Amino acid sequence: MAKLLLLEDDSTFSKLLFSFLGKHGHQVKVCTTIQQAKEELANSKGDESPYEVLMLDYRLPDGNSVDFLKGIRKEGVRIPAFIMTSFQDVRTAVNAMRNGALDYITKPVNPEELLMVLGEALKKSQAGEVPAVVSPAKGKSKPGTQDNIEGRSAISRELYEYVRLVAPTDMSVIIQGESGTGKEHVAKSIHKLSKRSNGPFVAIDCGSLSKELAASELFGHKKGAFTGALQDKVGQFEAAHGGTLFLDEIGNLGYDVQVKLLRALQERIIVPVGSTQPVKVDVRLIAATNEDLMANAAKGDFRDDLYHRLNEFKIEVPALRNRGEDLQIFVQHFVDKANAELDRNVQRLSKEVMEVFGRYDWPGNLRELNNVIKRLILLSKDEEASLSALPSEMIAALEEAPKPTGSNLKAIQESHEKEMIERVLQEVRYNKSKAAKLLNIDRKTLYYKIEKYQIE
Numbered sequence: 001m002a003k004l005l006l007l008e009d010d011s012t013f014s015k016l017l018f019s020f021l022g023k024h025g026h027q028v029k030v031c032t033t034i035q036q037a038k039e040e041l042a043n044s045k046g047d048e049s050p051y052e053v054l055m056l057d058y059r060l061p062d063g064n065s066v067d068f069l070k071g072i073r074k075e076g077v078r079i080p081a082f083i084m085t086s087f088q089d090v091r092t093a094v095n096a097m098r099n100g101a102l103d104y105i106t107k108p109v110n111p112e113e114l115l116m117v118l119g120e121a122l123k124k125s126q127a128g129e130v131p132a133v134v135s136p137a138k139g140k141s142k143p144g145t146q147d148n149i150e151g152r153s154a155i156s157r158e159l160y161e162y163v164r165l166v167a168p169t170d171m172s173v174i175i176q177g178e179s180g181t182g183k184e185h186v187a188k189s190i191h192k193l194s195k196r197s198n199g200p201f202v203a204i205d206c207g208s209l210s211k212e213l214a215a216s217e218l219f220g221h222k223k224g225a226f227t228g229a230l231q232d233k234v235g236q237f238e239a240a241h242g243g244t245l246f247l248d249e250i251g252n253l254g255y256d257v258q259v260k261l262l263r264a265l266q267e268r269i270i271v272p273v274g275s276t277q278p279v280k281v282d283v284r285l286i287a288a289t290n291e292d293l294m295a296n297a298a299k300g301d302f303r304d305d306l307y308h309r310l311n312e313f314k315i316e317v318p319a320l321r322n323r324g325e326d327l328q329i330f331v332q333h334f335v336d337k338a339n340a341e342l343d344r345n346v347q348r349l350s351k352e353v354m355e356v357f358g359r360y361d362w363p364g365n366l367r368e369l370n371n372v373i374k375r376l377i378l379l380s381k382d383e384e385a386s387l388s389a390l391p392s393e394m395i396a397a398l399e400e401a402p403k404p405t406g407s408n409l410k411a412i413q414e415s416h417e418k419e420m421i422e423r424v425l426q427e428v429r430y431n432k433s434k435a436a437k438l439l440n441i442d443r444k445t446l447y448y449k450i451e452k453y454q455i456e
């Protein structure tokens, strides 16, 4: 259940939303004027359960909600917000997003779209990405506190030294590392430590963008630009104005989009699809990849000029198996997190489990560790989590080779990965989207692995 503030002067519509959201378990407070909403926010400051999302109608009797949002953001209120507008005016939407709205939806409101946008806003709120109310001193959370573990190994210390070094500059950064090593986490740390930390952090998974829609997603489009472009759409570049745009799996972007991206970086303008009007943007770009982009550029799969423009600074995020003593620290962190999420009280992992963890190769890195620990905590009834709650494939991988080293280890890891993919594909009757979701990788990576392992 979430606590929501709805600012809406149309009483029929607000009653509808009130009951619809109530049925979905949310607690909604309706305000009909900006003044009332300001008072409500002021009165709720310091409440034990603060508002988690603001849902704002655009036009109100005493002003518009974009100005309202601008005002409260200046005062340090960071509750995620989205705008609902009957005016299909792209400028309103851009303006709203520049002033701290996460998204906008047009009226008449489609219930599924509403729930989706609300769900995204709640995720941000719960992940603490937009803290409920920020006082200037508390606004920036530093890497190394709460949700961000830096680690103590030499390789991790070097990683965060680079993060601190590059963060305050406006340089583009390429973050390279295996899947699940924490590249997005590193990008967020750079953003939080930068001068743009009060601006938006917008993350896009380029691997999940279709070739046709990538340009529209990044740069926006005009109504009628292509079949299905039913209204103007603001792209993520504009949404990230004043902040940081994080492009994950950048190697998956098509050639045409790479050209546009280069122009956006060089000239700081973008042109929405179907428009002739350039739009100025002020965005810092951070790109992540788990492939060797330089090799791709040499092969001609990635534009050389774009690679060099992005590569003003490169950061390598180490694989978990190379982080030595950090494993213990991450284990503790994920155990605490899982206990809190699942309402459990597992105090420790048994010696045998820790031994397996130490020998295992962690092909899925921190994401895999997090998932394995969550499962352990869920299945453990006692204070100590034991071997029986570990996935059998993990044990099998280790039993096949008592203590594998070097290339042998790689082969075992790959055969383990192949088996896992085959099993999941069978389970979901070869629905690749579902399989990718279950395996926690993007579809492009799944296709790549299917081809690599010649899975029929």
Ligand SMILES: Nc1ncnc2c1ncn2[C@@H]1O[C@H](COP(=O)(O)OP(=O)(O)OP(=O)(O)O)[C@@H](O)[C@H]1O
Residues within 6 Å of the ligand: 147, 148, 149, 150, 177, 178, 179, 180, 181, 182, 183, 184, 185, 186, 248, 288, 290, 333, 366, 367, 370, 441
């Ligand atoms: N420094 C960190 N401290 C705590 N948790 C972390 C850290 N880095 C990563 N994680 C957790 O590990 C998981 C994977 O992190 P993230 O999504 O950043 O990896 P990634 O390398 O971007 O993944 P992909 O290659 O799939 O895009 C997430 O659940 C994240 O919360």
